[in-house]
Amino acid sequence: MDALVAPVSRPKGSVERLVRLAAADMAAVDALIRDRMDSPVLVIPALAEHLIEAGGKRLRPLLTVAAARLAGAKTEGHLKLAAAVEFIHTATLLHDDVVDGSERRRGKVAAHLIWGAASSVLVGDFLFARAFELMVETGSLPALGILARASRVIAEGEVMQLTGAHDMNLTEALYLQIISAKTAELFAAAAEAGATAANASPAAVAGLRDYGLKLGLAFQLVDDALDYGGVSEMLGKDAGDDFREGKATLPLILAIARSGPKEAAFWIRTIDRREQTEGDFKRARELVLGSGAVESTLQFAQDHAEEAKMALGLFPAGPWRDALYELADFAVSRAA
Numbered sequence: 001m002d003a004l005v006a007p008v009s010r011p012k013g014s015v016e017r018l019v020r021l022a023a024a025d026m027a028a029v030d031a032l033i034r035d036r037m038d039s040p041v042l043v044i045p046a047l048a049e050h051l052i053e054a055g056g057k058r059l060r061p062l063l064t065v066a067a068a069r070l071a072g073a074k075t076e077g078h079l080k081l082a083a084a085v086e087f088i089h090t091a092t093l094l095h096d097d098v099v100d101g102s103e104r105r106r107g108k109v110a111a112h113l114i115w116g117a118a119s120s121v122l123v124g125d126f127l128f129a130r131a132f133e134l135m136v137e138t139g140s141l142p143a144l145g146i147l148a149r150a151s152r153v154i155a156e157g158e159v160m161q162l163t164g165a166h167d168m169n170l171t172e173a174l175y176l177q178i179i180s181a182k183t184a185e186l187f188a189a190a191a192e193a194g195a196t197a198a199n200a201s202p203a204a205v206a207g208l209r210d211y212g213l214k215l216g217l218a219f220q221l222v223d224d225a226l227d228y229g230g231v232s233e234m235l236g237k238d239a240g241d242d243f244r245e246g247k248a249t250l251p252l253i254l255a256i257a258r259s260g261p262k263e264a265a266f267w268i269r270t271i272d273r274r275e276q277t278e279g280d281f282k283r284a285r286e287l288v289l290g291s292g293a294v295e296s297t298l299q300f301a302q303d304h305a306e307e308a309k310m311a312l313g314l315f316p317a318g319p320w321r322d323a324l325y326e327l328a329d330f331a332v333s334r335a336a
Helices: 016-021 023-036 043-052 059-070 078-100 111-115 117-138 141-163 172-197 202-229 250-257 261-272 280-290 293-310 319-333
Strands: none
Touching: 016 023, 016 059, 016 319, 023 059, 023 078, 023 117, 043 078, 043 111, 043 117, 059 078, 059 172, 059 202, 059 319, 078 111, 078 117, 078 141, 078 172, 111 117, 117 141, 141 172, 172 202, 172 250, 202 250, 202 280, 202 293, 202 319, 250 261, 250 280, 250 293, 261 280, 280 293, 293 319
């Protein structure tokens, strides 16, 4: 499958500067993660390591570290919060893959296909418990409240997505509500918790939360666009999974709205009735790309990335702010 060609010029963002700045902190976070996913019940560390060691840029804990340092953190209280954020994220991935029936995660066979759905769900629960232990150890009730609320909102987003599956009438507003809860909330909470750990001012905490929220929206919009316009290697899962699972993402919502009567019959069969055949994703991809839905989705992602950068306006220029600017650019440059 051909890679997506970006329809408009986008900045080539990078996470390299942020990774360099946060190297020492992230080494400590990784050590915490390895230590806390240990258990005498051997399937727990084996299954958790299968997913954690599969890679990923650790963006959410990296965001906690960056927010704390940008806000002037002088201690290491944010490190346990960053590890907790990664455990929450990993737990949600394990649960998601069971609910969605996904076959791959981060380029590897999904854990539930190796250890079974029950083990995957229960190990996800174990990681949630570890996350809350780490939060309690920080002694910060505000940070505990932030991440506890995020866990609840993420679960609500998952249920909203599940009940909205195969709904060809899902609105753009409800779609944005779903991805705000399911994806962007943890980005927002990661940044907010980091700022809170640094005892930042209310304005700084709010600014970093807004940055994280807009960044998370940009990431999810690009991921949804790449499901139709990218390749599996870019996604860490199979391209077309959203279509095969009947998920009403923005590219699909826009394509259906822009379809004629002939195309509408195709969408009713494949999405509403879930009667899909081998070549249907190829046809769906042609319709989505041909309608300009991918371009529109990517432009929407670009808008959110710019809003994320604007949220950092109250912070003085410096290496941490510059690195977070580049992270926002990276969110959308993945589609170039």
